[in-house]
Amino acid sequence: MNNNEIFRLITSALNLKDTGIAKAFASAEMNVTTVEIATWLNEETDSAANQLTDEQLARFLNGLINTQRGKRDGEQPKPETQLNTNMILQKLRIALNLKAEDMLNTFEFVGVEFNKHELGAFFRKPSNKHYRACPDEVLRDFLLAVHAQRDSL
Known part of the structure; x- marks a missing residue:
């Protein structure tokens, strides 16, 4: 994408x-x-x-x-010059104030199932042995699920 x-x-x-x-x-x-x-x-x-x-x-x-x-106190974060889907998913998680369980429920809304460990692997540092690159499809599924949840309310 x-x-x-x-x-x-x-x-x-x-x-x-x-x-x-x-x-x-x-x-x-x-x-x-x-x-x-x-x-x-x-x-x-x-x-x-x-x-x-x-x-x-x-x-x-x-x-x-x-x-x-809301803006945090102090200096604002510098924008990254290079993004990947893991970073985008993390920023969306923060913006929407979602915990792991909330994200799992959101994914389930469109029929995608992860366990906490699989989801957590997307939010680890790349140097961590349990890090997993987030495929475009996962980001797309998450955004479609957020959209579907919003429409169902």
């Missing part, structure tokens, strides 16, 4: 409109225009020139954490 696709899935799952998206970016000290947001959300403009960079996506996710949970 490319960053724009991930961005579209997140904004759709959380039902974020342009103002909410701009607010998340602003919370991470990045101002974006509605034209930029529309370009990132439009599948037809998914050329390499119109891709969100890893740093821009990290800023959005950091801003999402700030808007969902």
Whole structure:
């Protein structure tokens, strides 16, 4: 998955409109225009020139954490210059304030089952022997599950 696709899935799952998206970016000290947001959300403009960079996506996710949970005291986290699906899943977990059990229940909502150890492996440091790279499908399933849960409420 490319960053724009991930961005579209997140904004759709959380039902974020342009103002909410701009607010998340602003919370991470990045101002974006509605034209930029529309370009990132439009599948037809998914050329390499119109891709969100890893740093821009990290800023959005950091801003999402700030808007969902409030800014933490002190210096704000620096946006990563390189993201992977494990980091994105972790940032979403923080933004949505989900514990392991909550995430397992969310995955079950779309018929995906993990145990705590399998899920926990995605949140370990890469140097840990139990670390497991998060496949794109797992991130996609999680975002689809969040979307389905939101729609069922």
